[in-house]
Amino acid sequence: KQEVTQIPAALSVPEGENLVLNCSFTDSAIYNLQWFRQDPGKGLTSLLLIQSSQREQTSGRLNASLDKSSGRSTLYIAASQPGDSATYLCAVRISGFNKFYFGSGTKLNVKP
């Protein structure tokens, strides 16, 4: 069974800092990995999707990397802003299955 772990569980940083969120998974036979953002009481918004054959994806101030062999992904947020405050979730899809395994999330607070 795939297990997905996110570290840290919570993070508080001053505005303008660059930060890294970590996601690790136990089974490297993944189809893809997706990073989501969830605001309090809301649904999930997709941020970045990395296919198993890719090493990284970028969107604006966000950069996600994938190292399948070590079972790790990182989400890099540059020049953080208070509007980035949310919970960030990573989800892994296993090859051959239409099922996603979610990490428990990192709750980010960016202080003005």
Added chain:
Amino acid sequence: SAVISQKPSRDICQRGTSLTIQCQVDSQVTMMFWYRQQPGQSLTLIATANQGSEATYESGFVIDKFPISRPNLTFSTLTVSNMSPEDSSIYLCSVEGTGVAGRTQYFGPGTRLLVL
């Protein structure tokens, strides 16, 4: 991309009653997924719903407690039956679509349920 709406957005229910949650997608999709997110927890898949067939339930979830309908390719319902306070959660509907980077998972805004 896919745009998903859910009804109701939130509800407060008495124990022992049932609530049906609706999920509408703006395009035809083969599979729809129902997730539960308990307070302070991550998402757990309840079941996968294909049009025209029985839903496939994950371990720990049963059809009697969470009956699902999938009458067409754009709509699904999830019923939470005989509710107890432990069913208080956010229930999320999800579909898979094709985004710029490949097959992407899209989520509805969720239904926040509180059972008293």
